[in-house]
Amino acid sequence: MREILQYPDHRLTTAAWSVKTIDESVRQIVDEMREICIEHHALGLAAPQIGETKCIIVVKYGAEYVAIVNPELSRVWPKVIDHPERCLSVEHGQVVLSVKRHKIVVVTGLDENGKPVKYKAQEFYAYALQHEIDHLKGKLIVSG
């Protein structure tokens, strides 16, 4: 299993590339990300955290880990709260930092088979989605 990159590794603070073709290599990355999430009981993971500078995230949604390729926050509700979060790439998830998050969001993208997906999420799930999408912009919880 690949190791999780740790801040301040520059690959974590670089914006990721959008995925042009969804193929077996993308599905392989997704499988690996799911395994890491299960292993670490994580709420989610972004591909740059395992050294893949691509717009791919995996987020816990209900009982499963869903993959979203090229995720976009297509709608956010204006209400913002300060949410305490950890990140597996910041001190191996041992520190908690407060981050401003929207309580409800809609995220669109593609699944690992290239099928369009849309998730409306609130609280817990909404924060995880925003956290992982931030990773794709090279933004970590240490940036506030």
Ligand SMILES: [Zn+2]
């Ligand atoms: Zn993180």
